[in-house]
Amino acid sequence: MLTNKIREQFPILKEEVNGKPVVYLDSAATSQKPQAVIEAVSHYYETSNANVHRGVHTLGNLATDAYEGARDKVRAFINANEAAEIIFTRGTTTSLNLVAQSYGMMNVEEGDEIVISYMEHHSNIIPWQQVAKAKKATLKYIELTEDGEITLDAVKAQVTDKTKIVSVAYASNVLGTINPVKEIAEIAHAHGAVMVVDAAQAAPHLKIDVQNINCDFLAFSGHKMCAPTGIGVLYGKRALLDAMEPVEFGGEMIDFVGLHDSTWKELPWKFEGGTPIIAGAVGLGAAIDYLEEIGLDNIARHEQELVAYAIERMQQIEGIQLYGPLDPARRAGLITFNLQEVHPHDLATVLDMNGIAIRAGHHCAQPLMKWLEQSATARASFYLYNTKEDIDQFVEGLKMAKEYFG
Known part of the structure; x- marks a missing residue:
């Protein structure tokens, strides 16, 4: 630990x-910020x-130098x-929209397929709905197992030679499921499709290697990994990004502007029109330094221990229903339940009356709520600063x- x-x-x-020490169990929504990141942003402004x-x-x-660093x-x-x-970018949402509005609109045609899963966040559903509607393409969903996992057979059942894009979360923000994105990418590529990975819930917790995964695009946000809000990342393979058109136009993304036509700067600046999120990028750089000093493997191990402990304690409460795989090794550091x-x-x-912060609602995943046959769920999510004592207080709060509700 x-x-x-x-x-x-x-x-x-x-x-x-509410007069109680804060127990913050909502890091899947946004993480807290260490002093090193706060000072880095302040130092930039000062x-x-x-x-x-x-x-x-x-x-x-x-x-x-700080921004490009x-x-x-x-x-x-x-x-x-x-x-x-x-x-x-501004975050995972903007990154996924950029791929959809640029690559998707340029490459998807009538009769093509886009494949996603039932566990996706709205940010990885709605952009593809819009592309499918505009291009008269088919949006298909990968089925989930009873435990809320994706099998490769289920992927193979949906991905065909008509599939142009496969877009899947690395880790579910509701079920906690960690998906086999490398193997899914292999299936996508075998059919000529590109692989998009929503890594919003993975980047803060797992060591990511885009070359090993061989994904074509990967998106994540800074604010879930100790960085400021408003800064995010889109990774894309150079050949794909070079061929894509920008979707936001203005200063700094141009090479030449004439009266009736313009040309774009080279990568990465052609996708970063206007004044960028400089302080956010500085904060993200500081957050990466901070997390790597601790070690992503150490963070993942710590969260697995917390999840295992929390599942054990929560299952002792009569009437509790946990969602997602129960094996801590197969899930990220969160537990969704009712x-x-x-x-x-x-x-x-x-x-909250007892100082404990959790999430409640549909978690921007209404199709998954429908699959779970629930209108809403509660979610406790953990990060490197949480302890077993936090979980003890959380469990006492559940009791x-x-x-109270009898």
């Missing part, structure tokens, strides 16, 4: 909620705040071939809610 020294590096964990790629003055050069940290973090394959005859929002409210 990671030590309490980790907790000391997150200032917000010293706060109180010492080198300027626009990038524009001026020749010293502050502009310092800002550009963060891009190279991301490249190394996911083992991309080159920094040009790293596009900074407590019999207690609405998830009521449960979350009672827990209290059960008694």
